[in-house]
Amino acid sequence: MFLFMLMVHIPFDERYSLTGSIRIDQSNLFGTDPKYQYRPLWSVGGSWQIANEPFMEDCMWLNRLNLRMTYGVGGNVPKDAGPYMTVVDSGYNEWVGDFGSYIQNPPTLNFVGRKRLLPMSGLIFQHSILV
Numbered sequence: 001m002f003l004f005m006l007m008v009h010i011p012f013d014e015r016y017s018l019t020g021s022i023r024i025d026q027s028n029l030f031g032t033d034p035k036y037q038y039r040p041l042w043s044v045g046g047s048w049q050i051a052n053e054p055f056m057e058d059c060m061w062l063n064r065l066n067l068r069m070t071y072g073v074g075g076n077v078p079k080d081a082g083p084y085m086t087v088v089d090s091g092y093n094e095w096v097g098d099f100g101s102y103i104q105n106p107p108t109l110n111f112v113g114r115k116r117l118l119p120m121s122g123l124i125f126q127h128s129i130l131v
Contacts, residue, residue, distance in 0.1 A: 020044045023040065
């Protein structure tokens, strides 16, 4: 199986940073059809460390204040679905006099995992209590 993953973090001026990541693999997480393999998942983002700005020097009660924004393509696969059938061994059945099993998850034909554009933002802070 082929997998390529790259993550980059570029900080500058102790106040800003850029991030990026990409993942390309041959897994069947998004379906067994070859056209769904090698599809990249990626993200780009930026961060502003506001607490490191000169205008925040007098603010002693706030140790950290960051604003983050990211955008990219992510995806997930439902835990109860997939391209393959899952069979569970139920052990020996005395009534039948043989071993048995049952289908826990039937195969989902033309299974394609969820993939979507994900814009995200967040505000991170940490404060100190002065005594």
